[in-house]
Amino acid sequence: MVEFSELTVDAPERLQLAQWYHAEWGQDAGLSLEQELQRLNRAQDAEGFPHLIAAFDGGQVVGAVQLKRREMQAFPQYEHWLGSVFVADSHRGRGLAGTLVEQAAAQAARMGVSDLYLQTEALDGGLYARLGWTPLQEADNRSDRVLVMVRRISA
Numbered sequence: 001m002v003e004f005s006e007l008t009v010d011a012p013e014r015l016q017l018a019q020w021y022h023a024e025w026g027q028d029a030g031l032s033l034e035q036e037l038q039r040l041n042r043a044q045d046a047e048g049f050p051h052l053i054a055a056f057d058g059g060q061v062v063g064a065v066q067l068k069r070r071e072m073q074a075f076p077q078y079e080h081w082l083g084s085v086f087v088a089d090s091h092r093g094r095g096l097a098g099t100l101v102e103q104a105a106a107q108a109a110r111m112g113v114s115d116l117y118l119q120t121e122a123l124d125g126g127l128y129a130r131l132g133w134t135p136l137q138e139a140d141n142r143s144d145r146v147l148v149m150v151r152r153i154s155a
């Protein structure tokens with residue numbers, strides 16, 4: 001059974017996550033693995049951002065999602081973001097990303113977030129469109145075209 005918990009700053013699983021993030025995104029952005037790990041280990045601010053939630057199966061980390069502040073510089077007016085959704089190859093295709101997103105949305109509600117934003121390369125909204133996220137606009141992020149979406153969390 002897959003379980004979810006916040007990953008503390010000293011958790012050893014952070015190295016595995018940094019390796020996945022680096023291979024998927026950081027390497028293309030010119031980051032070293034060390035820089036990726038430093039970015040992942042940024043200190044939390046007073047309100048608890050960034051907040052990292054990991055999925056575990058049999059004690060092994062198999063996925064993650066993050067709540068962050070101001071992920072896209074082009075949208076300084078959008079404060080709270082969901083991002084860095086990742087599922088291990090071994091666990092893809094069975095709804096785990098969707099569950100991670102729901103876990104993060106529930107955590108955002110506990111943290112008092114009103115609107116949560118994300119960017120995705122799936123210009124049709126992919127799995128997010130099915131989970132109550134609304135498209136706002138397309139934008140360029142480095143060399144990628146992305147769709148920015150929002151989900152109302154609490155009034």
Ligand SMILES: CC(C)(COP(=O)(O)OP(=O)(O)OC[C@H]1O[C@@H](n2cnc3c(N)ncnc32)[C@H](O)[C@@H]1OP(=O)(O)O)[C@@H](O)C(=O)NCCC(=O)NCCS
Pocket residue numbers: 024084085086087088091092093094095096097098099119120121122125126127128
């Ligand atoms: C994308 C990813 C998180 C999906 O994980 P998963 O557990 O297999 O996802 P789920 O089973 O919950 O949902 C699969 C759906 O996600 C959709 N999807 C794939 N990539 C997507 C993306 N970048 N954005 C939105 N949806 C995406 C698929 O089309 C699939 O839809 P379908 O069920 O209609 O076929 C996983 O493949 C992964 O970690 N990829 C590398 C990192 C990445 O691209 N993260 C997404 C950042 S927005």
